[in-house]
Amino acid sequence: MRAMLDELGVTQIAERVRAGELLAETVAGETLARIAALDPGLHAFLHVARDAALEQARELDRRRSRGDVLGPLAGVPVAIKDAICTRAMPTTAGSRILAGYVPPYDATVIGRLRAADAVIVGKTNMDEFAMGSSTENSAFGPAMNPWDRTRTPGGSSGGSAAAVAARMTACSLGSDTGGSIRQPAALTGTVGIKPTYGRVSRFGLIAFASSLDQIGPFATDVRGAARVLSVIAGHDPRDSTSLAVTTGDFEAACGRSVRGLRIGVPDEYFTEGLDAEVSASVRAAIHDLEAEGCTVSPVTLPHTRFALATYYVLATAEASSNLARFDGVRYGLRVDSASASGHDRTGASDLRGMYGATRDAGFGAEVKRRILLGTFVLSAGYYDAYYLKAQKVRTLVRQDFDRAFGQVDVICSPTSPTTAFRLGEKVDDPLSMYLNDVYTLPASLAGIPAMSLPCAPSRAGLPVGLHVMARPFEEETMLAVAAAWEARSPARGLRPPLSGSS
Amino acid sequence: MTRPKIDREVVLHVAKLASLSLSEGEVERFAAELGKIVAHVEQLDELDTRDVPATAHVQLQGTHLREDAVQPCLSRDEALSQAPRVEADGFAVPTFVE
Numbered sequence: 001m002r003a004m005l006d007e008l009g010v011t012q013i014a015e016r017v018r019a020g021e022l023l024a025e026t027v028a029g030e031t032l033a034r035i036a037a038l039d040p041g042l043h044a045f046l047h048v049a050r051d052a053a054l055e056q057a058r059e060l061d062r063r064r065s066r067g068d069v070l071g072p073l074a075g076v077p078v079a080i081k082d083a084i085c086t087r088a089m090p091t092t093a094g095s096r097i098l099a100g101y102v103p104p105y106d107a108t109v110i111g112r113l114r115a116a117d118a119v120i121v122g123k124t125n126m127d128e129f130a131m132g133s134s135t136e137n138s139a140f141g142p143a144m145n146p147w148d149r150t151r152t153p154g155g156s157s158g159g160s161a162a163a164v165a166a167r168m169t170a171c172s173l174g175s176d177t178g179g180s181i182r183q184p185a186a187l188t189g190t191v192g193i194k195p196t197y198g199r200v201s202r203f204g205l206i207a208f209a210s211s212l213d214q215i216g217p218f219a220t221d222v223r224g225a226a227r228v229l230s231v232i233a234g235h236d237p238r239d240s241t242s243l244a245v246t247t248g249d250f251e252a253a254c255g256r257s258v259r260g261l262r263i264g265v266p267d268e269y270f271t272e273g274l275d276a277e278v279s280a281s282v283r284a285a286i287h288d289l290e291a292e293g294c295t296v297s298p299v300t301l302p303h304t305r306f307a308l309a310t311y312y313v314l315a316t317a318e319a320s321s322n323l324a325r326f327d328g329v330r331y332g333l334r335v336d337s338a339s340a341s342g343h344d345r346t347g348a349s350d351l352r353g354m355y356g357a358t359r360d361a362g363f364g365a366e367v368k369r370r371i372l373l374g375t376f377v378l379s380a381g382y383y384d385a386y387y388l389k390a391q392k393v394r395t396l397v398r399q400d401f402d403r404a405f406g407q408v409d410v411i412c413s414p415t416s417p418t419t420a421f422r423l424g425e426k427v428d429d430p431l432s433m434y435l436n437d438v439y440t441l442p443a444s445l446a447g448i449p450a451m452s453l454p455c456a457p458s459r460a461g462l463p464v465g466l467h468v469m470a471r472p473f474e475e476e477t478m479l480a481v482a483a484a485w486e487a488r489s490p491a492r493g494l495r496p497p498l499s500g501s502s
Numbered sequence: 503m504t505r506p507k508i509d510r511e512v513v514l515h516v517a518k519l520a521s522l523s524l525s526e527g528e529v530e531r532f533a534a535e536l537g538k539i540v541a542h543v544e545q546l547d548e549l550d551t552r553d554v555p556a557t558a559h560v561q562l563q564g565t566h567l568r569e570d571a572v573q574p575c576l577s578r579d580e581a582l583s584q585a586p587r588v589e590a591d592g593f594a595v596p597t598f599v600e
Contacts, residue, residue, distance in 0.1 A: 104580040197560050211559045237568035241559075244566055309543040320520060327521070329593050334586035336596065350596035356523030368522060372513065372532055373539060375520040382506070389546050391556035396549065398557060430535055431542060447560030472562050 005030045006167035010076050010224030011251075013170060017075035020064060024075030028057035028119050031077040035121070035168050038498060043143045044153075044162035046082050047090050048122040053077065056119050071117035073231055078113055079163040079172035082123040083130055084215065085204040086110055089120070093206045094128040094138040094156075097362025098332045107204020108239070109173060109215055109232045116231040121169060124159030128364045129323065130180055130208045132156050133436040136427050137366045144423070145188060146496035147462055151420040154184030154436075157218070161188040164218045165463075166498055171219040171228050175205055177212045178311050179415075179440025182452040185218055186415035186465020189454045189491060191225045191482070192218045194440075196472050197447035198243035200229075201236030209318035210241075212311075212444050222453060222483045226250035229475065245473060253476035254483035259293030261481060264408030268304035269439050275418045281464040282414045285455040285485055289412070292484050299404040299411060303396045307441040308434060310397065313377050313390035314445075320374030323367070328358035335361045369430065398446045405471045410481050413439050415452040415465030439467055449475045453482050454491035463491065508537040 005027060008016070016022035032050055039045050060075055080086060083093045085103035087110075092098040106114070113120065127137035135143040135158030145153040146166040153162040157174030161184035164172050174181040176194035185192025193216040200215045207213060217228035233247040265286060270279055290296050328334035337353025363371070377386035404411060416436055426433045443450040449472070452465035466485060470478035486492065506512060513533045517524050524532070578591060587594040 101584055104576055104583055196562065198562055235566070237566070240565050240567060242566065243563055245563075303549075306546060306549065309546050312539065313543055313546075324521070328586060329595055331584035332586070351598035352521065353523075354596050355521040359521055360523040360525075363522070365528075368524070368528070369532060369535060369539075371520050371522065372516050373536055375516045376508075376512070376536065376540075377543075379516060379519060386540075386543060388556055389551060390543075391558055392551035392554040393546050393549060394557040395554050396551070398560070431538060445557075447562060472560075 006034060008170065009221045010073070010170045010219050010227055013076045014072060014074045017060070018070050022075070024057035024060040024119065025054065027075045028053050028077060028121070031121055031169060038166050038168055041144065041149060041498065042146060042162050042166055043141060044124055044159040044166070044168065045079070045122045046092060046125050046140055046159070049089050049120060052089065053119050053121045060117055071115065072227060073113065073116040073118035076118050076171065077121045077169045078118045079122055079124050079160055079169045080110065080120060081157050081160045081172070081174045082126055083175055083206045084109060084173060085206070086120065086123065089123060091123065091206070093130070094126040094140065095362065095364070095367070096139040096333060097326050097358070101331050105204065108201035108236045110204065112232050124157070124163055124172060126159055127156035128367050129206065129319070130156040130175055130177055131319070131366050131370055133179070133183055133433055134423070134426070135159060136423060137364055139364055142423055145420045146498045147189065148420065149498070150422055152187065152423050154187035154416070154420065156180040158184045160218050161185055161190055161192065164188070164190045164220055165496055167220065167495065171217055171224055173215060173232070174218055175213055175215050176444065177208050177315060178444045179437040181216045181218065182440045182450060182465070182467060183416045183436060185452040187420040187463060189457070189463030189494065189496070190218050190220065191222050191451065191453045192216065193225050193229055193451040194443065194449065195229060195233065195475060196243070196449045198241050199233050199449070199475070201239040201242045203236055203238040207322040209315040210322065211318060212315060222479060222486045223251055223254045226254050226479050248476045250475060250479055253479040256476070256480040258289070258480050258484040261294045261410065261477070262408040263289060263294045263296045263481070264299030264404055264411045265296060266299050266301045266304065266404070266411060266413060268301050269413035273417050273435065273438070274414060277458045278414050278418060278464050281456040281458070282412070282466055285466045285489065286412050288488055289481065289485055294481070297408065299408055301400040301404060301442065303393065303400050304442055306393050307397055307445055308438055310390045310393045310445060311441045312373065312434065313386050314394065316370045316374030317378050317387050318374070320371045320378065323371055326359065326362065327355050333362040334358050366430070394445050397442050401442070401446045401448060409470070409477055411469040413467045415439060415467040419458050419460070419462035419464060443469050448472050449478055451478060451482055453486055454489060456490040457494065508533055508540055
């Protein structure tokens with residue numbers, strides 16, 4: 001009997017479609033049916049591209065029947081975070097200011113997915129402009145966690161994580177600025193990778209903080225995430241930060257022995273604020289990796305506790321500049337100043353009034369809060385004290401990793417200090433929300449690759465993420481450790497209650 | 503150095519720099535919230551960074567500039583297709599004198 005589609009991972013779907021055992025149209029049809037059945041209760045999607053997905057799938061089947069050899073993601077349905085531009089498909093970045101925006105071009109990663117014969121099925125929910133850790137800052141309402149619908153799937157790529165956790169798609173794309181792929185992967189029991197800064201082109205990604213943003217995959221398993229990463233990685237002349245390095249064989253790395261690899265465990269990641277069950281689950285995973293032949297030793301990353309403050313200065317400064325483009329002129333919402341209400345202090349001219357009224361109406365509270373903070377730290381008189389200071393501390397955070405990676409090959413820690421929290425629990429307390437990202441921010445500041453994958457769930461049955469960090473460019477070492485752990489993880493095969501349609 | 507208190511005047515000044523028109527309620531709310539966040543940021547003062555170079559960007563490699571060659575780009579119609587207002591084959595903005 002044929003396995004149910006939602007039990008197949010990325011590589012299994014692609015191999016079956018390539019071999020002609022499964023039609024791409026069947027895969028797309030079943031995926032769309034599953035989305036129609038499950039998404040009303042999860043709100044992982046902001047847009048489902050039903051007709052385009054079916055048409056793309058039929059075209060793949062036609063090409064295969066003509067004798068074409070299909071690509072490495074043949075017929076694999078992919079859900080795309082709504083911050084990534086898709087031609088002829090709405091792209092909002094979770095913001096009212098871009099409601100109805102339909103980009104006239106594809107992001108580089110979308111072109112690469114299409115060239116690999118993946119099927120784009122829709123756009124996923126997210127915190128507005130990727131600013132948040134719960135999707136509650138989406139202008140279109142939050143996404144829900146398939147393991148418990150009263151809880152958040154994390155954020156900002158919460159929709160992409162929820163779509164994969166509920167097996168609506170076997171993989172998706174997200175973006176990670178301070179943890180926005182890894183934290184939702186941890187909270188939903190999926191695999192999520194933030195590649196080395198520059199590994200994946202950001203051309204067509206709506207920018208949040210350009211010195212930190214990186215696109216990466218979610219998948220139901222490590223090998224599937226590795227395959228998607230190998231498709232989207234590679235130099236792109238349209239992104240000047242894109243690295244000119246060869247893309248390794250990420251999938252082969254998943255079968256590599258980890259015997260003799262040195263794992264570092266930073267004390268600074270097991271301190272106050274870390275949930276006891278999360279700590280125990282992650283420590284058990286690290287202990288089990290020792291049984292695989294890894295050696296485990298403590299490392300110290302002494303500037304970890306300064307990463308949060310550093311990140312919030314740098315990311316908001318960059319965001320305040322990047323989001324200046326949303327001004328009601330070239331795309332998106334426009335509100336004329338005559339209709340503006342309240343405190344208009346943005347200037348005398350109609351033009352400035354239009355900017356202010358458009359941005360007040362179009363941006364949500366968290367985006368305004370971050371634009372204000374970012375503008376403040378860059379403003380005359382405060383630049384040295386805040387922005388330059390944070391750039392210097394960023395150097396110290398990087399140096400911590402340089403030193404640690406002189407002694408060990410990978411660093412393992414919890415991804416998030418807690419399991420999925422309840423929707424509404426932290427929404428009124430920005431600092432407590434930001435603390436979700438304490439373990440993911442340092443790797444973002446240092447530009448190193450990092451990923452999250454499931455370890456033993458909590459007693460309440462909620463997922464826990466193991467965070468694996470590696471040296472710049474060393475995704476292969478990271479993936480080898482992740483795959484070795486996945487093979488023995490007690491989370492293997494566990495699925496959220498909502499996803500069981502069979 | 504002495505740190506500024508984030509009050510409504512600071513918020514209004516920064517909002518003007520950022521082209522944000524805020525309601526009275528937002529001004530009060532952001533003054534309180536930003537004050538807390540800035541107080542948290544000030545823990546960076548514990549670190550002596552006089553001799554530490556700044557990292558603006560991780561720069562794992564140099565910046566790769568592409569060839570300065572003519573490439574196809576969006577047509578005018580495509581570029582204008584998402585504009586809220588178009589006049590005379592261009593983006594329309596309100597009248598302004600500065």
